[in-house]
Amino acid sequence: MEAFKEAMRLVFSLDREIWQIIGVTLRMTLTSTAVSCLIGIPFGVLLGKSVFRGKAFIMRILYTLTGMPPVVIGLIVFLFLSHSGPLGSLKLLFSVDAMIIAQCLLITPIMAGLTASVIGINAPKLLETAKGMRLPGRTQTKLLLIENKVPLVSVALTGFGRAISEVGAVNLVGGNIQLKTRVLTTAIMLETSKGNFEFAIALGVILLSIAFIINFAASFLRGEKYDYS
Amino acid sequence: MITVDSLKKYAGNRLILNIPALTIEKGERIMLIGANGSGKTTFLRIMAGALEPDGGKVIYSDEPSKPYYLPQHSYGFSMSVYKNLQTALPRESGKDEKYKAIAGMLELFDLEHLAKKRGSRLSGGETQRLALARLLITPKSILLLDEPASAADIGGNDLIETALLDFCKKNGTTLVMATHSPKQALNIATRVILLQGGEIAECGTPEELIKRPQTEWGKRFIDHWRV
Numbered sequence: 001m002e003a004f005k006e007a008m009r010l011v012f013s014l015d016r017e018i019w020q021i022i023g024v025t026l027r028m029t030l031t032s033t034a035v036s037c038l039i040g041i042p043f044g045v046l047l048g049k050s051v052f053r054g055k056a057f058i059m060r061i062l063y064t065l066t067g068m069p070p071v072v073i074g075l076i077v078f079l080f081l082s083h084s085g086p087l088g089s090l091k092l093l094f095s096v097d098a099m100i101i102a103q104c105l106l107i108t109p110i111m112a113g114l115t116a117s118v119i120g121i122n123a124p125k126l127l128e129t130a131k132g133m134r135l136p137g138r139t140q141t142k143l144l145l146i147e148n149k150v151p152l153v154s155v156a157l158t159g160f161g162r163a164i165s166e167v168g169a170v171n172l173v174g175g176n177i178q179l180k181t182r183v184l185t186t187a188i189m190l191e192t193s194k195g196n197f198e199f200a201i202a203l204g205v206i207l208l209s210i211a212f213i214i215n216f217a218a219s220f221l222r223g224e225k226y227d228y229s
Numbered sequence: 230m231i232t233v234d235s236l237k238k239y240a241g242n243r244l245i246l247n248i249p250a251l252t253i254e255k256g257e258r259i260m261l262i263g264a265n266g267s268g269k270t271t272f273l274r275i276m277a278g279a280l281e282p283d284g285g286k287v288i289y290s291d292e293p294s295k296p297y298y299l300p301q302h303s304y305g306f307s308m309s310v311y312k313n314l315q316t317a318l319p320r321e322s323g324k325d326e327k328y329k330a331i332a333g334m335l336e337l338f339d340l341e342h343l344a345k346k347r348g349s350r351l352s353g354g355e356t357q358r359l360a361l362a363r364l365l366i367t368p369k370s371i372l373l374l375d376e377p378a379s380a381a382d383i384g385g386n387d388l389i390e391t392a393l394l395d396f397c398k399k400n401g402t403t404l405v406m407a408t409h410s411p412k413q414a415l416n417i418a419t420r421v422i423l424l425q426g427g428e429i430a431e432c433g434t435p436e437e438l439i440k441r442p443q444t445e446w447g448k449r450f451i452d453h454w455r456v
Binding site: 126128133139146147 | 299300307316
C-alpha cells in the first residue's frame with residue numbers, strides 16, 4: 001500500500017523523467033501505430049476483398065508474421081542498423097526512430113492480417129450488391145471502409161495495444177537510454193529489477209491510464225453509443 | 230438483345246449449368262423458375278459478370294449494355310435508409326432532383342417510416358424492399374434480379390410485383406428474374422423459363438405453361454399457382 005501511495009505521489013509530482021518517458025512512449029507508439037495503419041490496413045483491405053490464387057498462402061505468411069517474437073524482430077532490426085549492418089550508415093541504432101521501425105515491423109502484419117479477416121467477412125456480399133448497382137470502384141471501396149469502420153478501429157487499437165505494451169524489441173534497438181530512448185515498459189522492467197517498486201508501479205499506472213484514455217477515445221470513433229441502443 | 234451462347238459452368242466435375250442457346254429480346258420479362266439448386270442463381274451471376282463461366286458467353290448487343298443485378302442476399306448499408314437510396318443516385322444530380330427521387334421511392338416501397346433507420350437494422354423483407362428501391366430509383370435498361378421478394382410478406386410481395394411491372398413497362402426494361410412465387414412469375418413474365426439440373430426444361434409464355442406444362446415440376450408449379 002505504501003508503494004502504491006508513493007507511486008501516486010510520483011504520478012502527480014510532474015517528475016521531469018516521468019514526463020520524458022511518457023513523451024517518448026507516446027511518440028514511439030502513436031507514430032508506429034499510424035505508420036502501420038497506413039500500410040497494414042490498405043493492404044489488408046486489398047487482400048480481404050480480392051479473390052486470387054495464392055491468397056491463402058499470403059494469409060498464412062501474414063499469420064506467421066503475426067506470431068513473430070518481438071525479440072527476433074528486434075534482433076533483425078539491430079543487425080540491419082548496427083554499425084557493420086547494411087543500414088549502419090543511417091546511424092539510427094539506439095534512437096526512437098529505430099524503435100519505431102521495429103514496432104512497425106511487429107504490428108503491420110498484425111494489422112494487415114486482422115484487416116483482411118475482418119473485410120473478408122462481409123466484402124463478398126457487400127461488393128456483389130455494390131457492383132450489381134454499378135457503383136464506381138471508389139464508392140465501393142468507400143462503402144467497404146464505412147461498413148467496417150468499427151472493426152477497423154478495433155484493428156488499429158489492437159496494433160496500438162501491442163505497440164505500447166512491447167518491451168523486447170524496443171529494448172534491443174533502443175537500448176533503454178535514460179532521457180533518450182527509455183519508454184514506460186523498459187523503464188518498468190529496469191526499476192523492478194532495481195527493486196524500485198514505487199517508481200515501477202507509478203509507471204504501470206500511467207501506462208494503464210494512457211491505454212484507457214486511448215480506448216475510451218476510440219469508443220467514440222467506433223460509434224458505440226449507437227451500437228448498444 | 231441478350232444472346233446466351235453455349236454457356237457452361239462446372240462445380241468440380243459436375244456440370245451445373247448448360248444453356249446451349251437463348252435469346253432475350255429488348256423489353257422482355259423473363260422469369261426463371263425451378264427447384265433449389267437448379268442453376269437460377271448461377272445463371273444470373275454469370276449474366277451479371279459476378280461469376281466466370283467455364284465455357285460460352287453472354288452477349289449484350291443493345292446500348293447501354295451493362296446489366297444491373299440484385300443478388301439473392303442483398304446488403305443494406307449501415308447508413309440511413311434515406312442515404313442508402315442517395316448512394317444509388319448519380320453524383321451530378323441536383324439536390325431537389327435527388328430529394329424528389331428518394332421521396333418517391335420511399336413512398337412507393339412503403340419505407341417512409343424507416344427513412345432514418347439504419348439499412349443494416351432492417352428486417353429481411355424491409356432490406357429487400359430497400360435494395361429494390363435503390364435499383365429502381367433511376368431508369369435501367371437491363372435488370373437481373375435474384376428472388377427479390379423471397380423474404381417479403383404478402384403486402385411486400387404485392388408491392389414489389391406492382392412496382393417492378395410498372396417500372397419495366399415504363400422504361401422498356403429487359404428483366405431476367407429468379408422467383409419461387411408462381412403468382413409473381415405468371416403476373417410479371419412475358420416468358421417463363423424452367424431450369425432443371427442446370428438446363429432449360431421448359432420455355433414459353435405464362436399461358437403456355439399454364440395450359441400445357443411439359444414437366445412434372447412445371448405441373449406442380451402451376452398447381453401451386455391455382456391453389
